[in-house]
Amino acid sequence: MDKDTLVEVQDLKTYFFTDEGVVKAVDGVDFSIKKGKTLCVVGESGCGKSITARSIMRLIDPPGRIVEGSIKYVNGEGVEIDLTALSPKGQEIRKIRGMEISMIFQEPMSSLSPVHTIGEQIRESIRLHLGLSKEAAKERTIEVLKEVGIPKAEERYDNYPFQLSGGMRQRVMIAMALACKSRLLIADEPTTALDVTTQANILDLIQGLQKEYEMSVMFITHDLGVVAEIADDAVVMYLGKVVERGPVDAIFHDPKHPYLISLLRSIPQLTAGKMERLDSIRGMVPHPFNRPSGCPFHPRCDRAIKGRCDAAAPPRVILGPGREVSCFLYEEGRS
Numbered sequence: 001m002d003k004d005t006l007v008e009v010q011d012l013k014t015y016f017f018t019d020e021g022v023v024k025a026v027d028g029v030d031f032s033i034k035k036g037k038t039l040c041v042v043g044e045s046g047c048g049k050s051i052t053a054r055s056i057m058r059l060i061d062p063p064g065r066i067v068e069g070s071i072k073y074v075n076g077e078g079v080e081i082d083l084t085a086l087s088p089k090g091q092e093i094r095k096i097r098g099m100e101i102s103m104i105f106q107e108p109m110s111s112l113s114p115v116h117t118i119g120e121q122i123r124e125s126i127r128l129h130l131g132l133s134k135e136a137a138k139e140r141t142i143e144v145l146k147e148v149g150i151p152k153a154e155e156r157y158d159n160y161p162f163q164l165s166g167g168m169r170q171r172v173m174i175a176m177a178l179a180c181k182s183r184l185l186i187a188d189e190p191t192t193a194l195d196v197t198t199q200a201n202i203l204d205l206i207q208g209l210q211k212e213y214e215m216s217v218m219f220i221t222h223d224l225g226v227v228a229e230i231a232d233d234a235v236v237m238y239l240g241k242v243v244e245r246g247p248v249d250a251i252f253h254d255p256k257h258p259y260l261i262s263l264l265r266s267i268p269q270l271t272a273g274k275m276e277r278l279d280s281i282r283g284m285v286p287h288p289f290n291r292p293s294g295c296p297f298h299p300r301c302d303r304a305i306k307g308r309c310d311a312a313a314p315p316r317v318i319l320g321p322g323r324e325v326s327c328f329l330y331e332e333g334r335s
């Protein structure tokens with residue numbers, strides 16, 4: 001791993017073994033998260049984004065499990081650890097989870113206890129991870145509540161989650177990550193349930209704090225507008241696979257994979273004519289038990305090559321540093 005990399009995911013496979021069959025939710029995924037940078041993972045619902053994030057946190061519940069691959073992480077002491085080798089319930093991952101790597105979800109209520117005040121929850125998290133006294137932890141809690149823009153932080157300390165708006169609850173979750181000085185924040189669609197103004201505020205907050213604390217961010221979204229705003233690098237996923245990845249400028253200005261090109265064409269353009277129709281991607285994401293043969297995108301792809309795209313998995317083609325695409329159109333001699 002190079003010195004700028006915080007997390008390197010290699011050939012990660014996370015499968016779910018159900019009575020109906022095996023769901024290959026994540027099927028051979030590779031990417032890296034750089035120190036102090038934002039990586040956006042983008043794709044439609046069901047493409048494996050959240051399971052990839054939960055695999056990093058080792059939060060996969062049975063019947064799911066990581067069956068192959070590695071997730072290398074450089075901890076606060078500079079030691080490289082393969083997170084897949086740790087017991088999901090062991091001491092070592094518990095120390096990393098919540099302290100070094102934090103995760104926020106679309107609905108913060110799912111991570112906050114409804115029967116404890118927000119102050120108590122952040123304070124206890126600080127005490128557990130940083131070993132501070134009760135008084136010092138309370139002081140630090142109020143400090144971080146202020147840092148994430150919660151007004152009257154001293155009073156809010158005694159509020160229960162249900163007394164706060166969705167945007168405020170999301171700020172509380174970010175405060176929790178900050179309080180423990182997390183090195184990586186994994187945000188799983190954290191702004192999807194919020195109105196646009198609150199969404200913009202939360203994105204600004206994450207970006208501002210990231211710069212200040214040099215935190216790395218893995219941001220999961222289906223919204224390419226969010227990617228354009230905050231990403232340094234982007235990974236595009238489809239049916240458990242990375243179909244394209246690279247620096248965000250290249251992703252937007254020189255997209256290669258037909259799926260990414262279709263996604264970009266389906267964004268409304270301010271410059272479009274009044275009556276211009278918005279492109280949509282033909283068909284639906286297939287059911288996980290009916291995974292297409294060959295390239296998983298071939299039933300929806302306008303450029304699919306008969307007898308090739310439906311018969312074999314497309315090659316991974318390296319286009320430049322940190323930039324690659326999985327598609328037959330770019331194999332040697334064709335592009």
Ligand code: SF4
Pocket residue numbers: 257258259295296297298299301302303304305309314326327328329
């Ligand atoms: Fe389309 Fe074939 Fe490329 Fe898949 S490999 S995206 S089906 S052209």
